[in-house]
Amino acid sequence: MKRTGFYVFVIALAFCCLFGISVYSFWNPQTVSTEENRALTSMPVFDKETWFSGEFSQEAEDFFSDHVLYRSWSIACAQEFETLMARQSELQIVSHDVDIGLDIAAVDPSAAADSGTASDGSTAANTTDSDDTTADEQQDYIILSDRILSLYRFDEADTWYYINTINACFNTVPDYINKYLILAPSRVAFEDAAYQKYSSDQKAAIDLVYDNTDSLVLTVDAYTPLSEQDRDETYFRTDHHWSQFGSYFAAKALFDIAGIDYVPIEDYDEYEAGTFLGFLYAQNKAAAVDLANYPDKLEYYLYDGINNNMTYYTLGDNGEYVEAQALMIDPSRQGYYTFLESSCVYSVIDGSQHDGSCLLVVGDSYADALCTWLAQSFEKVVVLDLFEFEEGRAGFVNMIRNMDVTDFLIINHVNNLEHVNFTAEIKNLTQDAEE
Amino acid sequence: MVFSSVIFAGLFLPIVLGLYFLSKNRIWRNIVLLIASLIFYAWGEPKWVFAMIGLTLVDYVAGLLLARIKGRTCKKLLLGVAIALNLSLLFVFKYLNFAIENFNLLTGSSVSAFPYAMPIGISFFTFQALTYIIDIYRGDVLPQKNYLYVLLYISMFPQLIAGPIVRYSDIAEQIRSRNETTEGFVNGSFRFAIGMAKKVIFANYSGAVATALLTTQYSTLTASGAWFGLFMYTFQIYFDFSGYSDMAIGLGRIFGFEFRENFNYPYISRSVTEFWRRWHMSLSSFFRDYVYIPLGGNRMHQYLNILIVWALTGLWHGANWNFVIWGLYYAVLLVAEKKLNRLEINFSRLPIVSNVLLLLTVMVGWGIFYYTDFSQMIGFMRSLVGLNPDAITMSIKELTSSNQIFYLIPLLIIGVTPIPKKIAVRIVKKERAQTFLKTFTCVALLALCFVLIMNQSYNPFLYFRF
Numbered sequence A: 001m002k003r004t005g006f007y008v009f010v011i012a013l014a015f016c017c018l019f020g021i022s023v024y025s026f027w028n029p030q031t032v033s034t035e036e037n038r039a040l041t042s043m044p045v046f047d048k049e050t051w052f053s054g055e056f057s058q059e060a061e062d063f064f065s066d067h068v069l070y071r072s073w074s075i076a077c078a079q080e081f082e083t084l085m086a087r088q089s090e091l092q093i094v095s096h097d098v099d100i101g102l103d104i105a106a107v108d109p110s111a112a113a114d115s116g117t118a119s120d121g122s123t124a125a126n127t128t129d130s131d132d133t134t135a136d137e138q139q140d141y142i143i144l145s146d147r148i149l150s151l152y153r154f155d156e157a158d159t160w161y162y163i164n165t166i167n168a169c170f171n172t173v174p175d176y177i178n179k180y181l182i183l184a185p186s187r188v189a190f191e192d193a194a195y196q197k198y199s200s201d202q203k204a205a206i207d208l209v210y211d212n213t214d215s216l217v218l219t220v221d222a223y224t225p226l227s228e229q230d231r232d233e234t235y236f237r238t239d240h241h242w243s244q245f246g247s248y249f250a251a252k253a254l255f256d257i258a259g260i261d262y263v264p265i266e267d268y269d270e271y272e273a274g275t276f277l278g279f280l281y282a283q284n285k286a287a288a289v290d291l292a293n294y295p296d297k298l299e300y301y302l303y304d305g306i307n308n309n310m311t312y313y314t315l316g317d318n319g320e321y322v323e324a325q326a327l328m329i330d331p332s333r334q335g336y337y338t339f340l341e342s343s344c345v346y347s348v349i350d351g352s353q354h355d356g357s358c359l360l361v362v363g364d365s366y367a368d369a370l371c372t373w374l375a376q377s378f379e380k381v382v383v384l385d386l387f388e389f390e391e392g393r394a395g396f397v398n399m400i401r402n403m404d405v406t407d408f409l410i411i412n413h414v415n416n417l418e419h420v421n422f423t424a425e426i427k428n429l430t431q432d433a434e435e
Numbered sequence B: 001m002v003f004s005s006v007i008f009a010g011l012f013l014p015i016v017l018g019l020y021f022l023s024k025n026r027i028w029r030n031i032v033l034l035i036a037s038l039i040f041y042a043w044g045e046p047k048w049v050f051a052m053i054g055l056t057l058v059d060y061v062a063g064l065l066l067a068r069i070k071g072r073t074c075k076k077l078l079l080g081v082a083i084a085l086n087l088s089l090l091f092v093f094k095y096l097n098f099a100i101e102n103f104n105l106l107t108g109s110s111v112s113a114f115p116y117a118m119p120i121g122i123s124f125f126t127f128q129a130l131t132y133i134i135d136i137y138r139g140d141v142l143p144q145k146n147y148l149y150v151l152l153y154i155s156m157f158p159q160l161i162a163g164p165i166v167r168y169s170d171i172a173e174q175i176r177s178r179n180e181t182t183e184g185f186v187n188g189s190f191r192f193a194i195g196m197a198k199k200v201i202f203a204n205y206s207g208a209v210a211t212a213l214l215t216t217q218y219s220t221l222t223a224s225g226a227w228f229g230l231f232m233y234t235f236q237i238y239f240d241f242s243g244y245s246d247m248a249i250g251l252g253r254i255f256g257f258e259f260r261e262n263f264n265y266p267y268i269s270r271s272v273t274e275f276w277r278r279w280h281m282s283l284s285s286f287f288r289d290y291v292y293i294p295l296g297g298n299r300m301h302q303y304l305n306i307l308i309v310w311a312l313t314g315l316w317h318g319a320n321w322n323f324v325i326w327g328l329y330y331a332v333l334l335v336a337e338k339k340l341n342r343l344e345i346n347f348s349r350l351p352i353v354s355n356v357l358l359l360l361t362v363m364v365g366w367g368i369f370y371y372t373d374f375s376q377m378i379g380f381m382r383s384l385v386g387l388n389p390d391a392i393t394m395s396i397k398e399l400t401s402s403n404q405i406f407y408l409i410p411l412l413i414i415g416v417t418p419i420p421k422k423i424a425v426r427i428v429k430k431e432r433a434q435t436f437l438k439t440f441t442c443v444a445l446l447a448l449c450f451v452l453i454m455n456q457s458y459n460p461f462l463y464f465r466f
Helices: A004-026 A046-052 A053-068 A071-085 A109-115 A156-172 A202-212 A222-228 A245-259 A277-282 A288-294 A366-374 A393-404 A421-428 B005-023 B027-046 B049-068 B071-109 B123-140 B146-155 B166-176 B182-216 B223-254 B272-278 B279-293 B302-317 B321-342 B351-370 B374-384 B395-406 B407-415 B418-428 B433-452
Strands: A090-101 A135-143 A148-150 A178-184 A218-219 A269-278 A296-303 A310-314 A319-325 A346-350 A358-362 A380-384 A407-413
Touching: A004 A053, A004 A222, A004 B005, A004 B182, A004 B433, A046 A053, A046 B223, A053 A277, A053 B005, A071 A135, A071 B407, A071 B433, A135 A277, A148 A277, A148 B049, A156 A178, A156 A202, A156 A407, A156 A421, A178 A202, A178 A245, A202 A222, A202 B166, A218 A245, A222 A245, A222 B433, A245 A296, A245 A366, A319 A366, A366 A380, A366 A407, A380 A393, A393 B374, B005 B027, B005 B433, B027 B146, B049 B071, B049 B123, B049 B146, B071 B123, B123 B146, B123 B166, B146 B166, B182 B223, B182 B407, B182 B433, B223 B351, B223 B374, B272 B279, B272 B321, B272 B351, B279 B302, B321 B351, B321 B374, B351 B374, B407 B418
Parallel strands: A178 A218, A178 A407, A358 A380, A358 A407
Antiparallel strands: A090 A135, A135 A148, A269 A296, A310 A319, A310 A346, A346 A380
């Protein structure tokens, strides 16, 4: 009996430990999880409405789950456990939820420095409001020993939703403004046939969109010039973005079709900014063990040593915009964040021209690298964060007028055609803002 | 609240255990258990907890009246009313929309759907309530005079949401007087930890692969992929549901209750009849005792009775035609098995062959069970027999899906058999060593599951939706 009593004590102690670990949640100040690239749930308000709607209990469960003691360590252990269960093979295909619209760095700048990862969202992808985070879509990945490919799945309904939405958006923009559309292919489009077969045809999807885009819009073929380049130069291996070098070919295609003067890449100087493990690696750490020791190299280009200044605007507590300064290219931001300070509602890059030209850019994070080239050919480049901008159609039109916008560009990568949340954010520019 | 969640294992359970064992007498302990049970249910169903309380009040009153009324006809009438009231609540929440949907389909009308979602666990607690009044009617038990004890019986949190279906006759005495022992605490905690491991490790990981193949990719599966997905789902549903039952039985044991077993290694069965004697035993015995036998059992129109019982069993699992088909599928199999037995053709004499045949039969059954959408089900069945025209490039995906849990698969296979238990009993013979092993395993599994839960998204038990 005494002996059994000892065992009861041991088990009771285990329950006490679980209790202590869980109760710590109340004092845990952490707001983001770098491991999962998402904001942690905050403690919900308890009132009659939240209780009877079930909102309180659901969010409270998430809150405790998100804030227990040793959570980061637990996640690392759990991922190790999953690695132990898995047999490593030359090729793996896995699926994950994709967070649209969250950027850890925006919520916790130190986090980005730690992880060096980028989110799958937009330029855009930066937010200070955790409520905007929605893990809404499944994304498939091929994991290889030296790279990860994010796969593209064509969906006709989603693509048409996108087409109708961008047409509405272009129609919101006055016709005296030059309008452009760039759909950037993702890396898998240029992979060997053995891997391409797991992904839908990106060229066909791009053509479908371009063929049905408003006739006043200049559609830019980035696919063809990128297909002529070495994919290891134009895209990252551990991140889903194109490199700054890759984005040059899209920029060049835009300059060519629009008849805009530009500085050829040969006149730029190339710099090295160290290595980083990107978003794709962060998403697939457990399965992509080999990649940990094979990070991406980050290189950037400056013309004549000029690193343009940018002013970026965030929303303060009182709802007023707060202004801050940054460099357009800053390797201290790490990884793909090097290109543009994007934790804001919108930013204005001081371009190298003095001709009154102003380009307004909306889209996803593929815009970041692209804008570094465009800045040399415009006086101003304004980059709007779709996920942060809450002023709706009126605010959007005001911005066009107030900024004296002369050119308007929508740019996103093909995968976002299927991410309806992304398209919905574009749609917000054509609708009245919610009170 | 899910048993395999931080809030349950880390907050709710330790607090309830603490308060329970700090309470000095039976009354206070029952009060703690009742309040905890109501909070537990209200946490998931803040509105419908009152419906459950109301339904229990109806059954409590009906139970008292049934014991007092002498006339047989009056008794029958009262029983009929009580059963109708219980089933009407179940019908409204669970079957009304199904009925409306079919009515609209048949008549072309557009009757609007019932706007409320089904309260969690309604099928389980309604059936428990039914056993209470029917057993009183039959004179098997005396009515409980204390309403709170009836409420405790219906709402007891360990088995409230996903069973096992506990009969009042089994625990009537235990509610009033039971012994919480240190052995019970160790054994119960061990059983709880085993159940949690079944859910968090086996069910969730096999379930992730099953979902990837059966839900996301069902239309592009090759035959091997479809079978592999089904194989994983076969494990998932067993470990998920039996895991919950283990946790419920374990919790019950901690609090001094002895619930009946709900699973007895069903996948080692050699016939469909045996399978259903081992799978969800509390439901099978409910239908046997409260539907099949009253209909005439084996004595008259047996096959019709089987058909009715299995159509109802199917419907109990969900308001969808696929569940009815699934139930009828088993009815046909059971009738066929009985016919063959009469002709003295008995596959169960061939140990491995009969087991493999049974497993394949059960797996096909899970295929019907899985898809509530007919077009998906047909698409999947086509894949299963290799007739999917789009199944060209997915073989590597199927292979890599299996790679994700490659080293877990042998454990899954062994885990559905009594082998681990037999080995443990053979190796550790002394009771003291067994207690040590159970304690160590319990603490280790609790810690491991708690760690794994952090990395898993919300993953309710499959049987919550029934």
